[in-house]
Amino acid sequence: MSELNLTLKVWRQATGDAQGEFKLYQLRGVSTEMSFLEMLDVLNEKLISENEEPVAFDHDCREGICGTCSLMINGQAHGPDNETTTCQLHMRKFRDGDTIVVEPWRARAFPVVRDLVVDRSALDRVVSVGGYVSVNCGSAQDANALPVPKQDADRAMDAASCIGCGACVAACKNASAMLFVGAKVSQMALLPQGKPERANRVLNMVAQMDEEGFGACTNTAECEAACPAGISLENIARLNREYFKASLTSSR
Ligand code: SF4
Ligand code: FES
Numbered sequence: 001m002s003e004l005n006l007t008l009k010v011w012r013q014a015t016g017d018a019q020g021e022f023k024l025y026q027l028r029g030v031s032t033e034m035s036f037l038e039m040l041d042v043l044n045e046k047l048i049s050e051n052e053e054p055v056a057f058d059h060d061c062r063e064g065i066c067g068t069c070s071l072m073i074n075g076q077a078h079g080p081d082n083e084t085t086t087c088q089l090h091m092r093k094f095r096d097g098d099t100i101v102v103e104p105w106r107a108r109a110f111p112v113v114r115d116l117v118v119d120r121s122a123l124d125r126v127v128s129v130g131g132y133v134s135v136n137c138g139s140a141q142d143a144n145a146l147p148v149p150k151q152d153a154d155r156a157m158d159a160a161s162c163i164g165c166g167a168c169v170a171a172c173k174n175a176s177a178m179l180f181v182g183a184k185v186s187q188m189a190l191l192p193q194g195k196p197e198r199a200n201r202v203l204n205m206v207a208q209m210d211e212e213g214f215g216a217c218t219n220t221a222e223c224e225a226a227c228p229a230g231i232s233l234e235n236i237a238r239l240n241r242e243y244f245k246a247s248l249t250s251s252r
Contacts, residue, residue, distance in 0.1 A: 002031075002032050002096075003028075003029045003030060003031055003096075004031075004032060004091060004096045004097075004098070005026070005027070005028045005096055006026075006027045006030055006094065006099070006100060007024060007027075007100070008024070008025045008099075008100050009024055009099060009100070010023055010043075010055055010116070011103045011104055011115065012115055013114060014114065016114070020112070022101075025043055025046075027042065027046070031091065032092040033091070035062070035087055035088065035090055036073065036079060036086050036087070036089040036090070037069060039091055040055060040102075055115050056113075056114045056117045057069070057071065057115065057116040057117060058070055058117050059086075059087060061087070063087065063088075064084070064085040064087060064163075066163065067085075067165035069165070070104070070105050070165055071086045071104070071116055072102070072103040072104065072170060073086065073102055074100060074101050076226070077168075077170045077171040077226040078165075078167050078226065078228050079093065080093055083228055083229070083230045085163075085165065085228040103116070104117065105170035106170060107175035107214070108175060109169065109175060109177070110169065110175075120164075120166050122214070123164055123177065123180060125208055125212060126177065126180075126184070126205050126208045126209050129204040129207075129208045130200060130202070130205045131184045131185075131205065133188060133193050133197065135193075146193075148192065155186065155190050156191050157187075158232065159183045159187040159190070159235055160187040161230070161231070162183035162187075162227075162231050163228065163229055165228060166180070167223075167226045167228060168180055168223035168224075168231070171222040171223055172215065172223050173220060174216055174217070174218060175213075175215045176214055176217045176218075177212075178216075178217040178236045178239060179227060179231055179233070179235060181205050181209050181239060182231075182239035183231045183235050184205065185202050185238070186239070186242075188201065189202070189238065189242050198246070199250040200246075200250065202242040202243050202246045203243070203246050203247070203250060206239075221233060
């Protein structure tokens with residue numbers, strides 16, 4: 001185990017309306033075994049002992065599952081590791097003497113609440129207009145009663161691994177939510193249970209996405225590069241196909 005001396009440049013903003021600014025903090029003896037959030041815990045203990053306000057940041061599971069942790073680290077959503085959430089990022093990725101810049105997600109649809117915490121309820125509202133199957137399915141059927149091709153089941157499972165963190169939005173120069181919405185539409189469009197509400201689902205979710213102020217996709221693929229769950233761009237292509245088909249066939 002080795003230890004790092006770091007300079008942290010952290011975005012501080014008391015409320016959504018307040019003027020924000022970067023503040024510099026020196027942190028000594030940071031273990032390379034720590035996760036990034038544990039390092040922030042150490043910073044906060046230091047700030048509290050110095051009678052300063054601790055830095056507010058989002059976290060819950062700290063296991064890469066809940067999608068709550070959300071930081072821009074040196075300009076990268078979730079930091080420098082591929083397919084890794086901030087809570088699973090370790091300090092061994094950094095070098096002694098590094099300066100690390102820590103910012104909140106930046107997007108019009110994600111207003112800053114405080115310091116590094118942003119309001120991501122826009123994603124919940126997109127899901128609430130169609131990201132579910134509303135028919136009552138009754139008891140579990142026999143496994144072979146509803147055949148699903150293996151390839152479709154695998155693709156649906158891959159799409160369902162989106163943890164709703166919003167890194168795709170934060171990484172996109174247009175703050176587009178197409179990767180997130182593509183994953184949510186795909187996981188159901190690919191399975192028989194999702195078919196009855198397929199057209200309305202995609203039309204409603206895209207309309208809500210636009211209403212929330214997310215930008216358009218211009219195929220720069222930063223979303224895919226930032227995604228900790230490895231959600232593929234093929235889900236954006238499927239979203240576009242689903243939307244086009246629904247626009248032609250929906251009776252709404
Ligand atoms: S698509 Fe990836 S980056 Fe976007 S919300 Fe889902 S898990 Fe996060
Ligand atoms: S805290 Fe749950 S994914 Fe990071």
